[in-house]
Amino acid sequence: MSAVTNQSLESLPHDILRVRVTARNADTLRALLRDVHPDVGGRPTLDADGSVSIDVYVPDDRIPALEREGVTVTRVGNASAAGRAAQAEVGQGDRFAAANAIPRGLAAKLGG
Template identity: 40%
Template sequence: MTPDEPVFRVRVEAATLDDLRSAVDDLEPDLGCRAVARAEGDGFAIDVYLPGSRLATTRSATVTVLADETENGLARQAEVGRDNRFAARGEVPRGLGLKE
């Protein structure tokens, strides 16, 4: 994976847990600290993170793109200002952060 390669959140679905394990082993995804397979429909699914170069569908599972997390991250970064929110005395900070 290159540093500028987009990362996607995807759902990997398979008919059996063994097929799902095999697909996850093939794809080598980032499981995001929540490697929990769940029953969905007639099979099993897990949400993982994959770089764009590994979006190929495996033989034993279906891969569905849920979100472009690189694009989402860049959009969140655009919401963050570069100024010191606490520089002006007596003024309440503004923005997305928690106001206490």
């Protein structure tokens, strides 16, 4: 589950939203990217009907700039709010400060 889909996260003014931009074809998407130059995330995906989608990160007031003929914009979540939630999961202090505090990997150590 992606954190940005959690609609319970608190929103603030000027937050960056994650939206899904779907263009009717690749040329339409390219034109949009060239004109608006948005912050994009992930890989463009080709849908069965020939449309192409990509994640875009914009504040709410910039969404109208994405909307045009042949393009649909779907709100996925609040990326800033997801980031703030993740900030609460950042370590405090220095967990490796002690001489015997050595980082351990997550893989299982197999056999011997």
